[in-house]
Amino acid sequence: MVQKPLQNKATNPRIMVVMNPILALSIITTILFFSPMAYSESKVVKSALVRFMDNLAPWNNNSEREAPRYWGWNLDTDPCADNWKGVSCSSDGSVKAIVLDDSNLSGTLDATSLCMAKSLQILSLKRNNLQGSVPEAIGNCKYLTRLFLSDNNFSGDLPISLQHLCSLRWLHVARNNFTGPISDKIPASVLISFLGENNKFTGEVPDFDFTKLIQFNVSNNNLKGQIPDVRNKFGVESFFGNPDLCGSPLPAACPPSPSPRKEKRLFITDGVAIYSGYIILGITVVAFFVYKLVRKSMNKVEASKALNKKECPRHRLTRKDPAGGNNGEKSREDSSESKGRGSVEMRSEPSIASLESGITLSTSTLVVLSSRVSKALRFEDLLRAPAELIGRGMHGSLYKVMLDNGVFLAVKRIKDWGISESDFQRRIGKVSQVNHPFVLPPLAYYCSRQEKLLAYEYMDHGSLFNMLYKVGSQNGKPFEWGSRLNIAAKIAETLAYMHEELRESGIAHGNLKSSNILFNNNMEPLISEYGLMVIEHQALRSLSHSKSVRNRVLTAAHAYSTFKVDVYAFGVILLELLTGKVVQNQGVFDFVKWVNSVVREEWSVEVFDKNLVSEGASGERMMNLLQVALKCINPSPADRPSMSEVALAIVALKEEEERSLT
Numbered sequence: 001m002v003q004k005p006l007q008n009k010a011t012n013p014r015i016m017v018v019m020n021p022i023l024a025l026s027i028i029t030t031i032l033f034f035s036p037m038a039y040s041e042s043k044v045v046k047s048a049l050v051r052f053m054d055n056l057a058p059w060n061n062n063s064e065r066e067a068p069r070y071w072g073w074n075l076d077t078d079p080c081a082d083n084w085k086g087v088s089c090s091s092d093g094s095v096k097a098i099v100l101d102d103s104n105l106s107g108t109l110d111a112t113s114l115c116m117a118k119s120l121q122i123l124s125l126k127r128n129n130l131q132g133s134v135p136e137a138i139g140n141c142k143y144l145t146r147l148f149l150s151d152n153n154f155s156g157d158l159p160i161s162l163q164h165l166c167s168l169r170w171l172h173v174a175r176n177n178f179t180g181p182i183s184d185k186i187p188a189s190v191l192i193s194f195l196g197e198n199n200k201f202t203g204e205v206p207d208f209d210f211t212k213l214i215q216f217n218v219s220n221n222n223l224k225g226q227i228p229d230v231r232n233k234f235g236v237e238s239f240f241g242n243p244d245l246c247g248s249p250l251p252a253a254c255p256p257s258p259s260p261r262k263e264k265r266l267f268i269t270d271g272v273a274i275y276s277g278y279i280i281l282g283i284t285v286v287a288f289f290v291y292k293l294v295r296k297s298m299n300k301v302e303a304s305k306a307l308n309k310k311e312c313p314r315h316r317l318t319r320k321d322p323a324g325g326n327n328g329e330k331s332r333e334d335s336s337e338s339k340g341r342g343s344v345e346m347r348s349e350p351s352i353a354s355l356e357s358g359i360t361l362s363t364s365t366l367v368v369l370s371s372r373v374s375k376a377l378r379f380e381d382l383l384r385a386p387a388e389l390i391g392r393g394m395h396g397s398l399y400k401v402m403l404d405n406g407v408f409l410a411v412k413r414i415k416d417w418g419i420s421e422s423d424f425q426r427r428i429g430k431v432s433q434v435n436h437p438f439v440l441p442p443l444a445y446y447c448s449r450q451e452k453l454l455a456y457e458y459m460d461h462g463s464l465f466n467m468l469y470k471v472g473s474q475n476g477k478p479f480e481w482g483s484r485l486n487i488a489a490k491i492a493e494t495l496a497y498m499h500e501e502l503r504e505s506g507i508a509h510g511n512l513k514s515s516n517i518l519f520n521n522n523m524e525p526l527i528s529e530y531g532l533m534v535i536e537h538q539a540l541r542s543l544s545h546s547k548s549v550r551n552r553v554l555t556a557a558h559a560y561s562t563f564k565v566d567v568y569a570f571g572v573i574l575l576e577l578l579t580g581k582v583v584q585n586q587g588v589f590d591f592v593k594w595v596n597s598v599v600r601e602e603w604s605v606e607v608f609d610k611n612l613v614s615e616g617a618s619g620e621r622m623m624n625l626l627q628v629a630l631k632c633i634n635p636s637p638a639d640r641p642s643m644s645e646v647a648l649a650i651v652a653l654k655e656e657e658e659r660s661l662t
């Protein structure tokens with residue numbers, strides 16, 4: 001079994017709290033002080049962010065339960081350490097991304113407050129009901145790489161200050177009521193994705209560098225004039241619905257225009273013939289007297305124009321990136337501005353490619369299993385997308401990765417795992433076909449001899465492990481007995497289904513633990529990494545060609561059936577729910593030993609989480625659940641119950657609990 005080992009009792013702060021409050025307090029203080037999250041955003045930034053949230057007016061359309069005080073955005077907490085809804089942070093504790101899509105927001109965008117968070121790289125407010133214009137102050141969010149404002153009610157012109165955002169790669173403003181020209185408002189030379197369809201934009205199609213763009217749409221606006229050369233990259237659908245636009249790829253050809261050069265030459269020729277004497281005299285006199293004055297003032301105007309315009313240097317996109325590739329969109333070098341005027345410092349967006357060693361880029365496509373991930377997503381795109389290292393487990397590293405469409409993925413790079421490509425594909429294929437509401441399905445994977453990557457949806461609400469150990473609460477509320485029982489029942493029923501109801505296709509989890517129990521938006525448990533690490537008879541058979549070794553292994557495998565391994569692991573999860581303590585690293589056996597010894601001494605009550613006791617949870621039902629857990633962790637696999645027996649017992653307890661409340 002690949003159960004994650006147990007936390008040593010002596011080093012578990014929660015256990016220490018019970019044993020010695022002063023020592024525990026000093027340990028916790030030390031942990032907080034030295035943890036990365038100690039470097040959190042300043043008070044000024046926090047209050048600016050709270051103001052930004054106030055202006056989004058989330059309470060207008062959200063129920064009391066959904067209102068933002070439940071989203072964690074308040075001055076008493078930290079955006080990073082306390083997981084404010086939608087906020088992601090860098091490892092130094094600064095706010096890096098704010099994603100509040102589909103959040104029923106109806107207010108305005110307070111960019112002055114927002115851009116106090118100086119490290120902000122991603123702002124995504126898609127599919128809300130936000131009003132008003134996008135303020136010029138957005139230009140103060142200097143490191144923005146992605147600005148997603150589509151599907152709102154924004155109006156007015158795009159702010160001129162957007163052209164100061166020299167890192168901006170993705171600008172999505174589709175389906176709003178924006179007006180005015182686009183062309184002089186955006187850093188067109190650095191964008192790789194512009195979606196501005198279904199607005200009221202006027203003027204000409206902006207002068208983008210179409211060789212760089214991977215997404216572009218300005219359909220259904222009021223643009224006019226000739227479409228520039230789009231290098232055959234974008235079709236009619238990117239331009240239709242603009243009655244005064246013409247030229248390829250639209251069917252409407254542009255009317256021939258008189259050559260401006262010819263006209264000019266005619267004018268000059270005629271003028272010279274008629275007025276040459278006067279012109280020469282006038283020019284000479286005026287030039288003589290005004291020359292120095294004009295030159296001086298021209299210099300000033302030019303200088304201030306250049307300063308205001310702060311054009312983004314084009315060359316940045318074509319230079320090699322740090323990962324060694326030549327994909328300009330992710331490369332970050334010091335701009336000429338940062339060298340010359342010291343005003344813009346380019347920052348690199350970490351990616352799996354830049355954070356992992358020994359990874360070879362390739363343009364192969366991924367195997368995509370869900371429409372949430374684009375079928376065209378390449379292995380290389382995934383490796384170069386902005387990513388944050390979440391943890392390194394026994395089987396590899398896990399990254400939070402943001403895709404171009406704003407979807408966050410949890411991408412696991414599986415390391416040093418002796419499993420063939422066909423085995424890996426078969427396991428994932430099996431789980432992805434199950435479609436159970438409480439099993440987190442894989443969304444995409446990559447599998448070659450050297451590399452195995454697996455992508456799941458990133459779950460914002462964390463894991464059961466976090467809830468018990470780090471947070472100690474459920475969405476800011478105490479983690480009550482009723483919720484714990486509910487979670488236990490759902491996991492048990494899901495495992496019973498996966499083990500038994502699929503009959504001969506039944507699948508064991510193989511690495512069940514509280515960090516693999518994640519929560520969706522309704523705080524329902526989702527079992528992650530299902531079936532990935534399971535030890536199969538099939539796999540064991542291929543371990544050795546020697547008959548005696550094979551028989552020995554198979555006998556052992558039979559005795560320690562993988563289903564019974566899951567039952568044991570589930571028992572440990574039940575104990576974590578009951579005790580409020582979690583198992584880390586090499587601690588499983590110590591933890592189980594401790595529980596057994598307390599129970600043997602007939603001090604069972606001492607085992608239970610003090611919070612459950614003070615909440616007044618039913619002692620009888622806690623004891624009954626403890627009995628179920630002890631059966632699950634029976635040292636003899638054959639004597640452990642099946643998951644359906646376990647599920648029946650827990651569901652009965654849950655129903656009893658519900659009846660007691662009515």
Ligand SMILES: Nc1ncnc2c1ncn2[C@@H]1O[C@H](COP(=O)(O)OP(=O)(O)OP(=O)(O)O)[C@@H](O)[C@H]1O
Pocket residue numbers: 004390391392393394395396397398410412456457458459460462463465511515516518528529
């Ligand atoms: N889809 C996800 N969304 C959000 N967080 C996740 C997701 N998958 C895993 N995590 C969290 O990321 C952290 C690291 O996960 P990872 O699976 O690498 O570690 P582990 O489960 O401790 O170790 P291993 O699975 O390698 O034995 C864990 O805290 C886990 O809860």
